[in-house]
Amino acid sequence: xxxxxKHKTISLAAAxxxxxxxxxxxxxxxxxxxxxDLSFSGNVNGFATWNTCDNTANVVAGGLACSKPLxxxxxxxxxxxxxxxxxxxxxxxxRQSGLDVGVTxxxxxxxxxxxxxxxxxxxxxxxxxxxxxxxxxxxxxFGDKSWGTIKVGKDIGLFGSDAILADMTLLGVGxxxxxxxxxxxxxxxxxxxxxxxxxxxxxxxxxxxGGFSFAGGVFQGVNIVPAGGLNSxxxxxxxxxxxxxxxxxxxxxxxxGKAWVSGIGQKVKARTSDAPVLPSGANVSGTGFDIGAKxxxxxxxxxxxxxxxxxxxxxxxxxxxxxxxxxxxxxRKSDGWYAxxxxxxxxxxxxxxxGESHLKLAGNESGNTTLVKTNKSTVFGLYYSLTPSVNLVxxxxxxxxxxxxxxxxxxxxxxxxxxxxx
Numbered sequence: 001x002x003x004x005x006k007h008k009t010i011s012l013a014a015a016x017x018x019x020x021x022x023x024x025x026x027x028x029x030x031x032x033x034x035x036x037d038l039s040f041s042g043n044v045n046g047f048a049t050w051n052t053c054d055n056t057a058n059v060v061a062g063g064l065a066c067s068k069p070l071x072x073x074x075x076x077x078x079x080x081x082x083x084x085x086x087x088x089x090x091x092x093x094x095r096q097s098g099l100d101v102g103v104t105x106x107x108x109x110x111x112x113x114x115x116x117x118x119x120x121x122x123x124x125x126x127x128x129x130x131x132x133x134x135x136x137x138x139x140x141x142f143g144d145k146s147w148g149t150i151k152v153g154k155d156i157g158l159f160g161s162d163a164i165l166a167d168m169t170l171l172g173v174g175x176x177x178x179x180x181x182x183x184x185x186x187x188x189x190x191x192x193x194x195x196x197x198x199x200x201x202x203x204x205x206x207x208x209x210g211g212f213s214f215a216g217g218v219f220q221g222v223n224i225v226p227a228g229g230l231n232s233x234x235x236x237x238x239x240x241x242x243x244x245x246x247x248x249x250x251x252x253x254x255x256x257g258k259a260w261v262s263g264i265g266q267k268v269k270a271r272t273s274d275a276p277v278l279p280s281g282a283n284v285s286g287t288g289f290d291i292g293a294k295x296x297x298x299x300x301x302x303x304x305x306x307x308x309x310x311x312x313x314x315x316x317x318x319x320x321x322x323x324x325x326x327x328x329x330x331x332r333k334s335d336g337w338y339a340x341x342x343x344x345x346x347x348x349x350x351x352x353x354x355g356e357s358h359l360k361l362a363g364n365e366s367g368n369t370t371l372v373k374t375n376k377s378t379v380f381g382l383y384y385s386l387t388p389s390v391n392l393v394x395x396x397x398x399x400x401x402x403x404x405x406x407x408x409x410x411x412x413x414x415x416x417x418x419x420x421x422x
Contacts, residue, residue: 082187086109100143136198160193194334303339
């Protein structure tokens with residue numbers, strides 16, 4: 001008789017369903033084929049968003065709020081994907097030669113157009129265009145519950161992963177709605193945490209030792225890219241892998257929860273073809289660390305999270321991570337945090353969340369007043385379980401972006417929609 005594989009990868013869709021307290025997180029479609037257990041799971045979602053942009057000419061390069069002068073003089077209304085794209089995840093698991101083995105491939109389509117490029121110039125739907133499919137998950141696993149699991153392939157990173165898995169806006173929209181473009185909105189990405197991303201990796205995950213577990217591995221290094229900031233350096237050379245690790249502790253009882261820490265380290269060098277032209281051998285060794293906890297007490301759930309990084313950037317790994325000025329390349333420091341509380345009342349789950357992300361100028365730059373200094377937002381959310389699989393969502397999100405010179409851009413987003421898990 002085949003043993004069912006104990007290791008289970010939690011996708012963002014499943015984590016969102018778990019956050020809602022819905023039974024749909026366990027409602028994957030499964031069947032047996034010979035020695036294999038096969039399953040399909042995923043979600044479909046869509047939201048109507050109304051973004052009231054700020055009527056200011058202030059520029060915040062890397063800011064996550066929109067201004068009407070920079071957005072063609074208009075506010076934005078969209079029908080778009082939320083923080084989660086839709087998903088179709090296929091998994092196959094088996095027990096072979098004393099090992100649990102498995103494979104997962106995940107397809108993540110969004111509602112947004114592929115022809116409308118990201119940024120405030122994004123014009124939305126065009127005739128005869130299409131939406132893209134993001135192949136976020138593509139990995140194999142092997143191991144045993146006695147010693148742990150090895151993963152090889154592309155999957156969610158370790159650094160910052162629990163921050164997004166605990167984010168209530170996984171069910172909804174959050175910041176970055178209706179004007180940034182791309183496959184999804186941002187939730188609290190860039191306004192409380194750095195996006196963990198989906199990265200090629202070889203990692204080891206331990207079993208649980210009385211609630212304590214850990215994971216670590218080697219990762220494809222992530223480029224340092226300009227994200228709209230003045231004097232941003234672009235580096236794409238990877239002569240060694242990046243490293244990520246995480247440790248966590250989960251406990252049960254009348255007050256249950258999980259606490260975690262994670263870290264990232266990578267070194268990225270400039271190629272001769274990288275622009276702007278950088279000194280020979282120029283490189284950035286980036287590091288980042290975070291700490292967080294999620295606590296449940298009856299119907300009340302709270303999350304508190306913070307991170308600090310040097311040479312990692314803001315919003316996404318590598319974004320605005322360094323400055324090239326005066327013939328030198330220097331790292332920028334960044335940090336951020338968010339706090340969140342939700343309360344379940346029958347089928348309703350109201351919640352409020354506040355977070356900030358900060359970026360500091362490097363020592364070699366001055367006069368870079370338009371570069372983002374702070375992104376911050378508040379999210380007021382109301383989530384309703386219409387059925388065990390269908391959830392209705394309403395969110396109101398005021399966001400403020402401030403540049404290094406003190407100029408600000410503010411917007412307000414109203415989002416209404418639905419997400420269904422299977």
